[in-house]
Amino acid sequence: DIQMTQSPSTLSASVGDRVTITCRASQSISSWLAWYQQKPGKAPKLLIYKASSLESGVPSRFSGSGSGTEFTLTISSLQPDDFATYYCQQYNSFWTFGQGTKVDIK
Amino acid sequence: EVQLVESGGGLVQPGGSLRLSCAASGFTFRSYEMNWVRQAPGKGLEWVSYISGGGETVYYADSVKGRFTISRDNAKNSVYLQMNSLRAEDTAVYYCARVLTQRMDVWGKGTTVTVSS
Numbered sequence: 001d002i003q004m005t006q007s008p009s010t011l012s013a014s015v016g017d018r019v020t021i022t023c024r025a026s027q028s029i030s031s032w033l034a035w036y037q038q039k040p041g042k043a044p045k046l047l048i049y050k051a052s053s054l055e056s057g058v059p060s061r062f063s064g065s066g067s068g069t070e071f072t073l074t075i076s077s078l079q080p081d082d083f084a085t086y087y088c089q090q091y092n093s094f095w096t097f098g099q100g101t102k103v104d105i106k
Numbered sequence: 107e108v109q110l111v112e113s114g115g116g117l118v119q120p121g122g123s124l125r126l127s128c129a130a131s132g133f134t135f136r137s138y139e140m141n142w143v144r145q146a147p148g149k150g151l152e153w154v155s156y157i158s159g160g161g162e163t164v165y166y167a168d169s170v171k172g173r174f175t176i177s178r179d180n181a182k183n184s185v186y187l188q189m190n191s192l193r194a195e196d197t198a199v200y201y202c203a204r205v206l207t208q209r210m211d212v213w214g215k216g217t218t219v220t221v222s223s
Contacts, residue, residue, distance in 0.1 A: 032208065034209045036151075036210075044143075044210075089209075089210075095153035095208075099150050
């Protein structure tokens, strides 16, 4: 099974900050990685797929990069609506999520 | 509008059964694979099961294999999850999600399953 590890688990930031979340796969997954945003009591929302492709309707301040085993999600300028939990997910072999990164207000 | 609506959750005793449903609308349902994903209280996301567009191919997470069965009725635009031999650790919000080139691009709002005596 492919394991996904995110860091950090929690990130405190201010509006306007540049935020970076890292995701590491236990084996190479090429670019078969997605990022999701989840707010309390809500379903996850797809942000990024194939490591760096922006889902339709998602603001351009979100970007993804990486391949193989190392990936990053970057929010270029954090907005009030961005405080949420973010999950990476591999879909190279079935589906596995990272444990999540909570972005909260500093 | 593309939409997924789950139903069928509730309180069930350990060892009991429950059948979840997910009704799809706004897209050609039979053309899409579907997943079930769950989230235990305060925990992360866990993929549970997959079904192909025609229903011929199914996959399960090891944690539910042999206890859960996924199925679909394309005439009713619905996917189902039959859950048997339920355990306390199956307590979670269950989401259905549309699969597009392996990523999950549309999610329902979820239905809550609580396994407790």
